[in-house]
Amino acid sequence: MKISSRHLFFALAAHVGLFLGLGLYTFVYARGYSYLTDDPRACANCHVMKEQYDGWVKAPHRNVAACNDCHTPHDLIGKYTIKAKNGFWHSYYFTTQTFKEPIEITPTDRRIALDNCRRCHAPIVDAIDGPHNNTKRLDCLRCHQGVGH
Amino acid sequence: MEKHSKAYKTLAAGVAIAAVASIAGLALLVNIFERKQEAKNPFFRVVELDDAVEDPAVWGKNFPLQYDGYKRTVDMKRTRFGGSEAVPRTPTDADPRSLVAQSRIEEDPRLKTMWAGYAFSKDFREERGHAFMLDDQTFTERQRVVQQPGTCMHCHASVYVPYKKLGDGDLTKGFEKMNKMPYQEARKLVEHPVSCIDCHDPKTMELRVTRPGFLEGIRNLKAAEGVKDYDPNKTATRQEMRSFVCGQCHVEYYFKGPEKRLVYPWHNGLKVENILAYYEKEGYKDWTHKISSAPVLKAQHPEFELWSQGIHARSGVSCADCHMPYTRVGALKISDHHVRSPMLNINRACQTCHHIPEAELKARVENIQEATFKLRNRAMDAVVDLIADIEKAQKAGKPEALLARARGHQRTAQFKLDFIEAENSTGFHAPQEAARILAESVDEARLGQVVLRDPGYKPTLTRLDK
Numbered sequence: 001m002k003i004s005s006r007h008l009f010f011a012l013a014a015h016v017g018l019f020l021g022l023g024l025y026t027f028v029y030a031r032g033y034s035y036l037t038d039d040p041r042a043c044a045n046c047h048v049m050k051e052q053y054d055g056w057v058k059a060p061h062r063n064v065a066a067c068n069d070c071h072t073p074h075d076l077i078g079k080y081t082i083k084a085k086n087g088f089w090h091s092y093y094f095t096t097q098t099f100k101e102p103i104e105i106t107p108t109d110r111r112i113a114l115d116n117c118r119r120c121h122a123p124i125v126d127a128i129d130g131p132h133n134n135t136k137r138l139d140c141l142r143c144h145q146g147v148g149h
Numbered sequence: 150m151e152k153h154s155k156a157y158k159t160l161a162a163g164v165a166i167a168a169v170a171s172i173a174g175l176a177l178l179v180n181i182f183e184r185k186q187e188a189k190n191p192f193f194r195v196v197e198l199d200d201a202v203e204d205p206a207v208w209g210k211n212f213p214l215q216y217d218g219y220k221r222t223v224d225m226k227r228t229r230f231g232g233s234e235a236v237p238r239t240p241t242d243a244d245p246r247s248l249v250a251q252s253r254i255e256e257d258p259r260l261k262t263m264w265a266g267y268a269f270s271k272d273f274r275e276e277r278g279h280a281f282m283l284d285d286q287t288f289t290e291r292q293r294v295v296q297q298p299g300t301c302m303h304c305h306a307s308v309y310v311p312y313k314k315l316g317d318g319d320l321t322k323g324f325e326k327m328n329k330m331p332y333q334e335a336r337k338l339v340e341h342p343v344s345c346i347d348c349h350d351p352k353t354m355e356l357r358v359t360r361p362g363f364l365e366g367i368r369n370l371k372a373a374e375g376v377k378d379y380d381p382n383k384t385a386t387r388q389e390m391r392s393f394v395c396g397q398c399h400v401e402y403y404f405k406g407p408e409k410r411l412v413y414p415w416h417n418g419l420k421v422e423n424i425l426a427y428y429e430k431e432g433y434k435d436w437t438h439k440i441s442s443a444p445v446l447k448a449q450h451p452e453f454e455l456w457s458q459g460i461h462a463r464s465g466v467s468c469a470d471c472h473m474p475y476t477r478v479g480a481l482k483i484s485d486h487h488v489r490s491p492m493l494n495i496n497r498a499c500q501t502c503h504h505i506p507e508a509e510l511k512a513r514v515e516n517i518q519e520a521t522f523k524l525r526n527r528a529m530d531a532v533v534d535l536i537a538d539i540e541k542a543q544k545a546g547k548p549e550a551l552l553a554r555a556r557g558h559q560r561t562a563q564f565k566l567d568f569i570e571a572e573n574s575t576g577f578h579a580p581q582e583a584a585r586i587l588a589e590s591v592d593e594a595r596l597g598q599v600v601l602r603d604p605g606y607k608p609t610l611t612r613l614d615k
Contacts (some may be wrong), residue, residue, distance in 0.1 A: 008160040015167030030181045040409040047480045048189055095180055101477050102500050143502060 036085055040066045045092050048103065055149030070116045071109065072149055082112065113148075114140055164452040168175040178409040187480040195463070198351040203310040208345040216477050218486030219345075222278035225250065230518045230575040233277045249268050250275040259529045260570075262536055263563060266439025267447060268294045276450075276573065279488055282306075283342040292332065298409040299327040299335025304398035305340035309346050309359040314338075326407045348394040357382050360397035366413025368545040373417060391467035396453035399468075401568070403433060403446075419454045421568045425561065434560075443556035448567035458498035459579030462497050471498045476515035514577055521569065521576025528566040531594035535559050538598050551604050558597030565590035 034042035209216025233250035272290035278332025371379035434444035489497030576583035
């Protein structure tokens, strides 16, 4: 049997349409749009970070900083690059159920959080960090681990 | 065969890719849907549970995830100082097991000397998981060396329903009746190893203590602390219950009197000297040592007692926090019912509180265990030396009063050593306490040797404890 190019074109159109529709529905159903916002509830969508969210609600930073204030860079490109990268890997590990729990922050993400401590607290910590650029930076979280959540 | 144009091929490939993409999209949608459903329904009630349902498989219909973990206690995995290894053996009519754990008395033959004349010197293997508790007790060679009582069932079987049946609804009466039976007769009344109903209320799933031995033991302990008529099922907090249900069995005990009543010797407290003082007052001995004729005691897995002296207990960390840590299954979070060594599950067991790498945590634990193990070996040498010295003194016809003094030192040294040796954490549950007890054991054994050589010897310092 011969399948004409015309038939193939319709099949492609139908499949692409199906994929787009399905994709859009999944995006809405899984509240994908919420990940583009700064709403902290989005981070607990898939339950894994519920403890961190619950902790943040009761922690001292709740009125001044939400998840993205500490966990994403503050330039537009950096912010959405990190969101895309972490978003992809979090979805991947959650879907395949292959992640460590209690969860552990990656070195990159820890560095971002430490940068953000300094973004607000620089006036105080500049003096602690010291004037020498080649000195190893102090790790705020080593002592202030529970400050965010 | 007809030749297709390039555009035709591209189109066909496009269709295939789009189809695969749709399938992947749909699979993702279904996966998200499943996770959302799991989050909505923590469990489905498919069977009605009541106080007479003993079979864990029935409970497992309502709680498949917990049941799945529970069944995994069949695993045999070593840790550095504990855990069990699967050793193949040829099944016999008397013992149909084709796998057993490694023999501890073959690993360290000094144990045979320490337990000479007691059934443990004939067969003592590393403990295996909960799933094996009934079989390993039924088929151990100790059964053939000595007539064991039905009391053993208290902790080697799911005994709540059988006790109630035997006591016509009265748990304690059933307990007393079964204690008096010979082991083999009582064995016919039980079917499962520890099961759901032994720790959970079937209606609310709340934790509850079902073992009369623990209920009486903790009542005596609390009475010594000034609390009258303590009942954990009425007054204990949930966090306390997360240790008490384990303490129902992971404790030191003895069989009292001809009725073989199971008693936890906590009348003066949980420390080793409190327990020893109780045994002294009762004039109790487990057996007479075959070589030295000393009236000696056998300590049995005092995990609850040693843990209670450690930093984790002091910080409010329960048994279940480390041995049954929370684990995620899909969107759900449950207690891991695969009860096992935290060393096989460091991420969940330790890292919830200790935010340091797994390798470092493991090294810290093994550091403690190695130190304990070295001290334990010193103490074992000292006890074995003392036994040899008493044997020599007996042959030399030394006076009975002197021998009795040396035997008293052996009794104390041996019990203190066994308290840490039989305990299943190699000192980790309370490192400083374990080291103290072993140091005292060494001292006690060497004192016994000194006394035999120099009957007039008195310790330089006033010894405050016995």
